[in-house]
Amino acid sequence: MRRISRITAAGAATASLALALSACGSTSTSSSSSESKDDKGLAIAYDVGGRGDQSFNDAAYAGLEQVKKEFGYQTADVEPTDGETDADKEQRLVSLARQGYNPVVGVGYAYASAVKGAAEKYPDTTFGIVDDATIEADNVADLVFSEEQASYLAGVAAAESTKTNVVGFVGGVDIPLIHKFRAGFEQGVKDTDPKVKVIPQFLTQTAEEGGFSSPDKGKSAAEGQIEKKADVIYAAAGLSGQGVIEAAAANKVWAIGVDSDQYQQEALAPYKDWILTSAMKDVAKAVYNLAKSVEEGKPATGIVKGDLKTGEVSLSNSNPKFADDAELQEAIEKAKEKIVSGEIKVKSS
Numbered sequence: 001m002r003r004i005s006r007i008t009a010a011g012a013a014t015a016s017l018a019l020a021l022s023a024c025g026s027t028s029t030s031s032s033s034s035e036s037k038d039d040k041g042l043a044i045a046y047d048v049g050g051r052g053d054q055s056f057n058d059a060a061y062a063g064l065e066q067v068k069k070e071f072g073y074q075t076a077d078v079e080p081t082d083g084e085t086d087a088d089k090e091q092r093l094v095s096l097a098r099q100g101y102n103p104v105v106g107v108g109y110a111y112a113s114a115v116k117g118a119a120e121k122y123p124d125t126t127f128g129i130v131d132d133a134t135i136e137a138d139n140v141a142d143l144v145f146s147e148e149q150a151s152y153l154a155g156v157a158a159a160e161s162t163k164t165n166v167v168g169f170v171g172g173v174d175i176p177l178i179h180k181f182r183a184g185f186e187q188g189v190k191d192t193d194p195k196v197k198v199i200p201q202f203l204t205q206t207a208e209e210g211g212f213s214s215p216d217k218g219k220s221a222a223e224g225q226i227e228k229k230a231d232v233i234y235a236a237a238g239l240s241g242q243g244v245i246e247a248a249a250a251n252k253v254w255a256i257g258v259d260s261d262q263y264q265q266e267a268l269a270p271y272k273d274w275i276l277t278s279a280m281k282d283v284a285k286a287v288y289n290l291a292k293s294v295e296e297g298k299p300a301t302g303i304v305k306g307d308l309k310t311g312e313v314s315l316s317n318s319n320p321k322f323a324d325d326a327e328l329q330e331a332i333e334k335a336k337e338k339i340v341s342g343e344i345k346v347k348s349s
Contacts, residue, residue, distance in 0.1 A: 041073035042291040043101035045092050047108030047130075049213045049239040050079045054265040055258060056238055056283065060107045060130065063287030071295055076101060083208075089114035097122040103141075103294050105130065105287055109177055110207060115140060126299040128290045130283055131177055133303050141300045143286040146307035147177075148184030148348045149339055150279035151234070153308075153315045154256050155188020156335045157277055158232040159196045160328045161254055166197045168225035170218060170244050172237030173211035174202035176349065181236035181258070181279070183347040191344070192331065199225050203240055211240060218243030226251045232276065234258070242268065249274040259283065263318035277322050282312040309340050 044064055046057045061077060068075045078092055089106065093114050096104045105128035106115045115129045119137045126139050133142045158167040169185050171178040186198050201221050204211035211217070218240035222233050226247065233248055234256040235241035241258060248255035249271035257278030262268055268275065286306060293300040306312025315332060317323040338344040 040100040043076040053239040059283035063284035067291040093118035145281040150313035151184030152188035159192035168230035168233035212238035215243035222247035261316040
């Protein structure tokens with residue numbers, strides 16, 4: 001277990017970190033305690049959209065806040081920059097490792113090349129990457145999830161809730177990861193009611209085009225689906241999903257959120273009455289567990305997968321209209337039991 005320093009100084013560590021990272025992304029949070037290199041703990045580097053996306057990145061930040069509170073060591077979280085390259089990402093991770101942060105986590109599949117390169121340069125540092133399972137290294141943990149399973153349950157909820165027999169899916173970027181969300185959702189809808197039509201749409205072909213970071217694109221897509229009679233829309237689009245939720249609320253149709261419990265997100269409070277549920281994946285828990293494994297001297301490595309059985313993917317129950325609908329909850333619970341038992345095999349593409 002690492003030694004936890006209790007010595008406090010006036011922001012020297014923060015200033016040092018900010019200076020070191022100024023060329024490759026801003027630091028949004030770090031502690032003000034001055035500690036030795038060995039005392040630094042978890043650092044995370046955000047994906048497109050950064051902190052404040054009410055979704056994927058915010059979930060990672062919640063994990064960081066939990067470990068900072070529990071272990072009392074210095075942490076850091078770093079924002080992405082527009083138009084950055086893989087080399088920029090790798091420089092960001094290397095800078096954090098050089099300063100003694102351990103573990104260092106890249107939030108999102110876009111960090112794959114950067115994590116691989118940084119891990120080779122710092123073999124004694126544990127690295128993590130969320131949503132990528134391609135890196136095979138003794139000091140890398142691939143933190144992945146069965147998003148298709150939670151999306152299947154979202155499909156059940158949509159099929160049970162629609163009155164028009166038309167539902168929509170809005171994916172941020174047309175990539176294999178988001179295909180998992182779509183595949184599970186469509187299967188859940190069709191298994192529940194084959195008469196329900198699913199309208200799928202991807203906002204962009206690449207992340208650089210803003211598919212995960214453009215609420216206006218999400219809003220426009222949702223409005224188009226609503227014009228085609230969709231009355232439940234599931235968005236797997238990061239920050240762009242806010243636009244989907246806004247459009248759904250304006251038109252008094254259901255939205256299904258993603259990654260975090262979006263009903264509980266402060267920025268989405270004006271629209272929460274129209275957020276039926278959210279298909280969640282517990283990025284916070286995955287980040288916390290990785291930091292805890294390092295803290296205990298047994299760093300996790302290899303593929304670390306969360307699914308319905310482990311409880312790391314699920315549907316939120318925050319909206320009372322969703323939680324108190326006994327018929328809907330029964331349908332979802334039956335589907336969940338069949339997925340966990342293996343009776344239902346959920347497609348991932």
